[in-house]
Amino acid sequence: MASVIPGKALAPKAVVAELSRPGPYPVLRGELALVGLPGVVFTPASGTALPAVAFGHDWLQPAGRYLGLLRHLASWGIVAAAPDTQRGPVGSHRGLAQDLRTALGVVSGVRLGGTARGAAVSVDPHKLGVAGHGMGAGSAVLAAAVPAADTRVQEVGEPYWEVGHGVAIQAVATIALTDTQPSAVEAARAVHLPGMHLGFGRDLVSPPAAGAELLDKAWAGESSLRTVKKATHLGLLEGRHWSDILLDGKGEPATRTLVRALLTGFLLHRLGGDGRYAGAFDGVVKGTEEGSG
Template structure:
């Protein structure tokens, strides 16, 4: 585990109260398309050796419906990138997983922002995470199941092969996970990393028992499962989109606020070694139920 920074661990209520608000850093937005990958990246205005996370969207959803979440992460010092690919009704889960790894490679291998007169932002390649919502959560698990090595590995129970890549992931967060093809539930056995899984209690698209719960049970590393009791599948999303008529639920300010706090705390703890926010992983939080493996 990374060395702990900061002071005494905060109580769960204090973690949520602090991290549900925007952080202290001004935020800049850039485009991943400049390096050939459609999508957006949000960064603090300045900083070196920062943590970074690649975030994957749900089925049919544009990355723009998560911009508030990505901006929030950046305001707390976390570089946040979101590929805007595989958005068709038959988008490839495995290809989205590949795009997540590519996004992390861009963030950790390129100086972001800056100018001839100003310092650019840099990411520590040892502080990389993956996260996603719905289908994107399953793709994040697939991405994490492939080790950072030039070897070939086979996901448990699936007749396919993936080639190792050049980024080393340190933590994974899933939100209202929907299983994928190949199966994220099976691939979870190959993920030996800290994992935080958030299920939505009123999710009729992917109930926790059919998604997040199964992944957490099969997780190869340390993991926690937290159910946000009143959240629906679309609770995390911002704005409106034509796909809303196909999926159950609606955007919910309370769900977005709670997810922002929990995800920010988990990433600051696991990627940046900040022990003050350890309670985001498995501490008791009002309106949620938590189970740790």
């Protein structure tokens, strides 16, 4: 876990006010496809030993509908990668989970960006997180439930999340989670990591009682639950896509702004060790309810 950066914890209102704005770092965009994995990555223009997060998309959604969120995270010093895989009607949840882990392995294993005249960006392999929206939130849980040091051969019938290898994930954030196959809710019983779970109060695809609240109750590690009261399932998305006709809701600027602030604060706190942003997770935040409300 990241070392704690000293500083007085900010009030929740101050956290949201600060982190809803773009951060101080210039941002660069790259393509994960250069290393064989379709997707995008955003980084600060410079920095070493940075935290990183892999972000999973919702059902049918291209990674391009989250570019503003990824860019926002990078502007606050967080390397943000989003695989653009498993986008079909029957996309594999465990496949997306593996792609999230692969993305983290890529960004933490190579120098990112840079030129002959400028230093490249590096990621600290001990500051890695996963996050996601809808289906991608469920896949993020599956990705986190794989023990990093476990290299056993999986036995027939053994749950997917009990075996695995590779990166060591340190924190998980879920947004408007929809359950997966295998079940993210069941997998959460094996996740002994800090988790932040955001439900959307007007979500008809996965109401908080059927998603975020169940996940919070099953979570093995430290967990915080918050409901964004007026958000619909698609509220986080940017732009338009043909799949909008299949799902309830629409893109909502207010939802995007609030989620960006909360997710940024969670990652800066849990991965970056910045205690100033801890207050957003256990205090009053306008437009949200703590716990099940």
